[in-house]
Amino acid sequence: MASEAGFVRDAFSRICGVYDFLNSVLSLGLDAGWRKKTAEALCPLPEDGKRPILDLAAGTLALTLVLARTFPGYRIAALDFCPPMLRLGLSRLKPGMRARILPLAGDARVLPLPDSSMSAATAAFGLRNINPRGRAYAEVLRVLVPGGRFCVLEFSGGGERLLFGLYNFYLHRVLPIVGGLVSGSRDAYRYLAESIRDHPSADDLADEMRAAGFVNVVYKKFTGGVVCLHCAEKPPGSPECGRVLETGQRRTDGC
Template sequence: MAASMRLLVRRVIRLSHRNINVTAAGVSARSGCCLGPSSCRCFSDDRSTHFGFETVPEEEKAKRVYKVFENVAQKYDIMNDAMSLGIHRLWKDTLLHAMHPQPGARLLDVAGGTGDIAFRFLEYIRSQQERQKRRAMRSMQTPSWQEISNNYSTEDEDGPQESRAVVCDINKEMLKVGKQKADSLGISAGLSWVVGDAEELPFDDDQFDIYTIAFGIRNVTHIDQALQEALRVLKPGGRFMCLEFSKVTNPVLARLYDAYSFQMIPVLGEVIAGDWKSYQYLVESIRKFPDQEEFKHMIEDAGFYSVQYYNFTGGVVALHSGFKL
């Protein structure tokens, strides 16, 4: 209930800000436009953004992005392998090693519809737990009867909180694919699926230890709002981690990467997924995303500290991270 009330309040505030951005010059420039905000929205549709290389009204971008991922959901994982030659798996593995989550951690993976990050998180936690058990067994190879008794009596007391991964995605088709993958892999414990918008997350404040978003933030209409939401739902000391395509630093690699992106990826999209336009958009959206330094400053402006980034594959992808005070 508290979360839903906060969402309602934020929506009212955002709508009120949009409605009061009406200037006298704007009124005189549009004859026949009504003055009352309750009966007319003639000034609220002027704000535009990019959809790939195309300029579109802000409210239209969200609908078009939704349609892109609805179209590609069933072939999304296959296309990731084809487009990156499988390297995306290494990038995601590196993200988990940099995260190094411990048993009891709570993860929110935003725009994580097919579950790749959440699955890796739960597997990493499981391996950590097994490693801890092996260490405990080695230290107890010749225990006294008192140590054995104490071990049994405290085994289930004050144990670590159960680790949980919440996959949040605005696109129901992507979540559907993720759930199917989880069922096929036999993953269910500690895993939840939630329909939600990165700009208005359906969670209370200070809920998660780690927030991740992999290859999703460039599709958000208001990146600054998504960053503010990430800060809000993280616990104090919680960690923000974003894996995203970025600016290639080597000029020769940049030319090769551009040629491959624009000439091959849409073709792969047509052959594998039957969808040229969606993958043309995905290629263009990468070029419109801020470079490493600019995005780092955006994360800092949102309120995170100790923000840093690491380039993978010459800057094709960058991992940004920061902490909440």
Template sequence: MFDEVAAGYDRTNTVLSLGNDQLWRVATTRAVAPRQGQRILDLAAGTGASSVALARSGAEVVAADFSPGMIAEGERRHGAGAPGGGIPNLSFVEADATALPFGDAEFDTVTISFGLRNVNDPKKALAEMLRVTKPGGRLVVCEFSQPPSRTFNGLYRFYNDRVLPIVAKAVSSNADAYDYLNESIKDWPDQRTLATWIREAGWTDVAHRNLSYGIVALHRASKPGAAQPTVG
């Protein structure tokens, strides 16, 4: 499904989110606070839009995704063969979030945006993220959530149930994929539940803040242990 929508994925997301996806990306990048000398894993990276924003800091960024179609599109846009030679400190890897192809304690920060709910075992993925993160390193999760206001939540549900399918049919190459999107958002737990999952995986200093009235929540956490010095 994700392979089929890769080419128009970013444009469709911008339309369906009414442009808010770009604001969410900025908030996530600020939370990650990337800097030169760091190694960052961007999971469920898709075509690499969030990875590019992180790589602009000079950090080494690994964009990983389960979909080979997404990875291929990301490499076409930003890899060595892209116009201008691409981004040298950005690499693409096909990877399963529940069985990451990386060693222990490889990354200063692991981040995942709008992908955790698509993983077949989110709790296992959170444990894998902990494994590949250095002691003292950080986790940043940006994901759809549950607006706390009943009134706003009702309007949000109306948009997702009635408006989103119509718009998706008009702008997406695979409207059925966005029916799945709506269902996955409905079934996803609220902010407090996800925070509990993160703690149970072994992360500490777990906190979150709502974006766009709780349509999205930005979760942050740390791996226990002393932070490792970075080079650069």
């Protein structure tokens, strides 16, 4: 596991300079809209800006910035275990924004945060890199306030044929070649394609999140199923990282 995490960290260190550019090109510019929908899915937040929002696997802060703009009254804790990605993102921030973003170099499997200290949490294109995911779920449940929402944006996994197979061709043939040529690291882009293929299907991921202890787990697919947004909540009234209280239970505060 350590070497796998080491490989992932090295891969992102190698491609950090071209990550955002390639992200936009390879997603045909659709990634910005997907992130916006992820931030909006946290609305309304359970409280009024007292506790920060956690952006897990924040990378170069692409989603962190969308969160900061969507929720002007909140600070955003941006956590990633690859310092070069975080540093690059921070170097681009305007001073006003910098004051609201708390960069955290750390591992999603061992969050350096107190219990029930975060209003909500997100992870965009990060969850599939975390192994085992169960440790990240347990940590998110620990640090979220009861009823706090966790939204996960991720490429659809499960090896499903999408857009008549065009997407699968693109993922396994075009992405490693174009990504490899531009970044100089074909390995890293081959890993990205394989990690998407090996990621669970939307239904399986939802089941996995329920089994980990989240409630009200729902998902929505975008762009012909290429990406999927899962939203889940920490059970209300359970400060500890717990099991499911009652599946299907709804909160009464409008979330």
